[in-house]
Amino acid sequence: MTFYNQIVDKGRLKKLVAWAYRNYGAARSSQVADNLKDLGFRYATRAGVSISIDDLTVPPTKRGMLDSAEKEINSTEAKYARGEITEVERFQKVIDTWNSTSEELKDEVVRNFRQTDPLNSVYMMAFSGARGNMSQVRQLVGMRGLMADPQGQIIDQPIKTNFREGLTVTEYVISSYGARKGLVDTALRTADSGYLTRRLVDVSQDVIVREIDCGTHRSLKVTAMKDGERVKIALGDRLLGRVLAEDVVVGDEIIGSRNQYIDGDLAAKIGKSVESVRVRSPLTCEAARSVCRYCYGWSLATGRPVDLGEAVGIIAAQSIGEPGTQLTMRTFHTGGVFTGEVAEQIKAPDEGTVKWGKGLSTRKVRTRHGEDAFQVELAGDLIWTPSGSGKKKTYSVTPGSVLFAADGDNVEKEQMLAEVTAAKSTRSTERATKDVSTDLAGEVFFANLIAEERTDRQGNTTHIAQRGGLVWVLSGEVYNLPPGAEAVVENEDTVTEGTILAETQLVSVNGGVVRYQPESREIDIITASVLLDQAEVRKESSAGHEQYVIDTAAGQQFFVKSYPRH
Template identity: 45%
Template sequence: WYLKNSPSRLAILLGIKAKQLEEVVYHASYIVTDAGTAPLSKKQILSEQDYSALTEEYGSRFTALTGAEAVKKLLQELDLDKEVKSLRKKLKTSSKQKRDRIIKRLEVVEAFNNSDNKPEWMVMDVIPVIPPDLRPMVALDGRRLATTDLNDLYRRILNRNNRLKKQKEQMAPRLITKNEKRMLQEAVDALFDNAKRGKKAAVERNRHLKSLSDMLRGKQGRFRQNLLGKRVDYSGRSVIIVGPDLEMYQCGIPREMAIILFKPFVLRELQKLTGNDANSKKNANSKYERMDDDVWAALEKVVREHPVLLNRAPTLHRLGIQAFEPKLIDGKAIRLHPLVTPAFNADFDGDQMAVHVPLSNEAQAEARLLMLASNNILNPKDGKPVVTPSQDMVLGNYYLTIEERKDRVFTGFRAEERQAEYDFKNRNEGHFFSNFDEAYLAYQHQEIGLHTRIIVDPKSINQKFSEEQKNKYLVTTLGKLIFNRILPPTFPYLNEPSLVNLENVTPDKYFFAKGTNPKEFMKNMELPAPFKKKFLAQIIAQVFKDLQISETSKMLDRLKDLGFKYSTVAGITVSFADINVYSKKSERIDLTNSNIADITGWYEDGMLTDKERRDLVIKEWQTARDDIQKGLMAEFDKDNNIYMMSDSGARGNASNFAQLAGMRGLMNNPKGEIIEVPVQASFREGLTVSEFFISTHGARKGSTDTALKTAESGYLTRRLVDVSQDVIVVDEDCGTERGVYMEPVMDDTKEIVPLYDRIVGRFASKDVINPKTKQVIAKRNELITEELGQAIIKAEVTGVEIRSNLTCNSDNGVCAKCYGRNLATNKRVEVGEAVGVVAAQSIGEPGTQLTMRTFHTGGVASASDITQGLPRIQELFEARNPKGKAVISEVDGKVKSIDRQRGGISVVTITDAHDKDYKYTMDPNVEALFRKGASVKAGQRLTLGSINPKELLRVVSAEAAEMYILEEVQKVYRAQGVEISDKHIELIIRQMLRRISIVTEGDTELLPGTEVSVAEFKRVNKEAFRAMKRPAVGRPILLGITRASLRSDSFLSAASFQETTRILTDAAIRGKTDELHGLKENVIIGGLIPAGTGILRESSFSYDRSNTYTEEEELEF
């Protein structure tokens, strides 16, 4: 490790080149250990020939040795204190290149000096052999033995060592013993690390033997396989099926599975039955073996209050494991509540899930309080409900809330039958009913339909109305009356899918005064739209905001039952007759073809280049497809089954329709370029052979992309978790004065993300003042609630400075005020919340939805070739040099001149306030973003493309780089319609900037050019100030997430991530201690993690076992 790992610690310490040192160790050359009177210098390297010649000439007047003994002798002779002094002295006077070398050497020398490790300990005289249990031998049938690779490696060392001993006894020639020594050295190398040496030790068929280092390394190594992940008892797995009759907090567990999972609890219950005497254990066991009736009764009793955990792999975020109360069922499949499937990303097409039983009382309490499915309604990534109804449930509620008017005329397919049925259903439109029961009775007698508009007295409905409305009549439908019965009584009556109706009260336009002619009133009234998926999600969010969690889960269950019932009543299905080809399709295609003929004509006349022609043709076809899609959607009947599925949000979208009944349009080839021949047919008409072939490209690329994307996205999540796992909420308030200024996100003039969404749930860093009245809306350090957020928007405040994770002063974590609200509970975040892991999961989980491809317009690269999707996220988080990098200005100033040079390259000169000129060269293919005489700011883009955040950090400030990364990451996710709260991305960026590069050391012990953590830098400078010394000066450096994890202060965390051997080598030399601040380190040593309930154990809580409480007191406690 110390010789081969780069940088080679031995070589640095001795001040010799690594290659030369290796030659000495492998007996290929000699090193002078004592020059004596010969004209040589100490540590000079001699080849075999030189050594022979010098020995003949000078005899024993000098000493030169070879092999490990030479290295050991030199290491013993090192005086570390003297080395440190001389190196520090040299450091002040040397040139830049030499400085770097000296700093490297000084780091290693100081590490040894400070850690009480002796350098000669890097050379081993004896090799310990690990215990036989760790390297077992197993007898196979046929008298053969299977053994671990380690045994082979140890055997090689023993054989060579014994042979060397014999040779020494027999006074063998030097050449032979030297060769044996070299082989021994190689055998030892192979034992410690078989991957490093050129010739790897291998058995037959070229399989490399697994060395000690290999046992630590990688996914199958000691760290990741055994320390961070373990197999558990009391678990089972089975296929999942839907359980529509379950409550939110229940799951169905097969009896055969439960009887084994709960075996110890069942046995304890049986022992109680048979009386706790000596035989009871035996009796209980035999009953269990026979599966008596008592056993099943005991199981029912045990299961009643005992939650189990369900997990579906891949567990992408914390909602991938949730607790449920088991309900025993027949059969062999686990039953799952249909509403929790989105959180697990599960479906019922053969997915499997694993069940785990929490054993201890504490584990059961945590499962019940923190992990129960009915408590996990909000998604931690954006604070929106994750349990939104889908598919049939959406469709049923959509169907239920449709409204129909009497005077509709049908045309087309089966027009007469449909007209007769419709008129019969709605013949009693405008009928008055005094209450719900009366209307429902009329429906059962087929006097009215679910969608017929009827008139009801608002006083008979148990919902919120204004006093004025209670004295009028309400126009609604029976379907809406049924739907509103599932809502809490404190809610307004929902008659249209609008936020006004949801948050305040039913709009007045649906009410008329007594004495008005209802038929006349209804004639002029427009029909409200049915309730779609998006509106259902808003209802759930509103219920959650106003009421308790338990109430929300009950409401969700009622919504589910209603949806299933009425999607069945609706009998909506798909028929071939529902899909009609767009009537004006051929006209539109003819028009496009004639336009393309014109374009080709211009190209042949030399008025267009080939690229321009291609772009125009592609644009023509894209417009044609969009027009056909719009026309098709307009032609659809509102009660067409397929249209209803799509419009409600249950399944399908406009683009699917365009492909079914319009035209498929342009396809991509495997490179991601657009093929300019479109597929003109729709699936309804059927594709020709050539069209089918063109569309296969995209289909195959889609499949391969999905597979690649999953792995890429999983690896991204792993790196994110690793860099942020030690960020925990450590205190209530860090007392910082700084904040981050938040404004709405704009795209040109359109507002994409309103200010309200960015500030609600955060703390104000300064007073928010109404610009008109100058009154304070929100005080400094006050939580901006929904009400305050609305007040801020109403006052037309353009931006708010909020507390942010980026500016938090807490060491080893963040404080509750800088983090803001916990999105999963909608309450203030508690101390001990593992916000780092939540942040990493929130960013990684939607990663699979991002696209892999970089879009090409084909042919010449243009600014639109900027990386997007997953590769762009990686580029940002790894702080790489971006593809299609923009040139940025380094100063504030004016554009003085633009000089075009040969090859179309232009040189731009910018003059700053002190009349100093800065020149930038630009590629001719890239669009410039300025004119001559324009003012530019430092960090402003001069060309299209992505900015390199490291340049932004150097030119402007850390804040600018942080905000740029935040903005860009959000852009990628927004493009895919994924919402993630800013605070999660801020946490990751904070971790990327947690190291500081020392510029000048002042009077501290830090070395210039080295990196330290922000916390360490603060500590050293604090000490310097106390002692009235000069502090060190440093500048923040931006590290990619992989490098940031490897530079973690905890060596256990870093070693379990990547580059295990290098990190352990470094930790050993420095004699590092791990403070165990993060989660990973504690998992590795098997302790409680310092987060959540684990933090309570560590702090002021002490267990007093002497006091016994009654059960009531305990529950209360």
């Protein structure tokens, strides 16, 4: 008797039923499925799983993670303002920073549930596969993350709160884009997916199994499906139900012969023994206007060779068309939240030194975030040695990976050492124009910068830098000297605050007596004077105003405009 002493989630439940069907047939496995159903209902009733707001526990480390992400983004913005990185690099860095923060927070949510409350209702439902998924739980207790605008562009301002904490007004408006997109897509794409199924059936309805063996020697080579170095689908899983096109020989032993159906045991054996195998396929079948039994393989509905007369074309059309509706609904359920691939990052566990292993070959590159780094050309090891006592750590880096620490560098805790690329990245170039403006007035000097003149068809001349360099602005105060001013300093002289730079001469066209007050900026020149002999000064009042009058012996009278000093 076989016992499974482990947690049974949705995926393991599928494997359990498949194992029962494969080993004991349809009748026995239907009894197993019934018993599992009763068991599930009994314990679901007993558990009484429900959700209250207390079940939505936000990880306590969230605040710190957001703070470190914001610090990184402020540093990026400062680099952008200084002209060190382009607009595209700034945008890419911001998107990647928030995306990786969102992923780290999701992992922290899982860790928090597992360590503090493994019987939490939300955790049990999401991780058993009964209701909801990790994307939805992340929005409930992590952060909603990056959203897309109506044009499909990612907004570089993420939603940092979750539904448990509540959204701000701005975050609510940004959220509404994704929600509306979900509703509209559901309405529009359902019809498209149905029409796709109809067209697929129309072209494939004549493909029917009409022969047992077409006798072809053509075949397809099947290997494990990989994404870079990561195996997505193992070779054994891809072979189940297919037919071998040629013998599989390991050493002196033939473990599989031509035209043999591959069951679970043989698939596992081949998967462990060889890297690739040749199998028969409907694509290489030579049967006229149909497919033969050997080229098709098992009918996955029964787990046995397909029957003659089976309409395999229509089954294929329905199989491709059916997920179309599911994919349409996916946007609706996640509410337009952006989820992107995060490259595997290697961070320093603690303070220490980084060494490159032998054979590791690199070249200098500028990353998509505008940072200087090293790209691995020949695979090798990255060795981290702690500052104090402790064990060394060795990390394998594949070609295409990016190293942020040079050989022999001292690193701090949590410092990024490398980014291991999961797949062969296709290089996409995007040209962006960014204005670098100065807030200083002055004279421009180029350092290591060669400007080249280019004239387009319209006759417009532009100056383009052939290679990178520095633009210096010689800044300072500009003094405009008045006409006739004479400089008292020489060219290239060093001056301090308060130094006299120039002197100006005021020339009077008239002669006279100079009079000026020390605190005044005005100079009076008295050009003429009169000496009054035998004159007397008297004060007279007129209409309430007093004034001084000078009477001379000759009978002349002068009104005094200025008062005499006493």
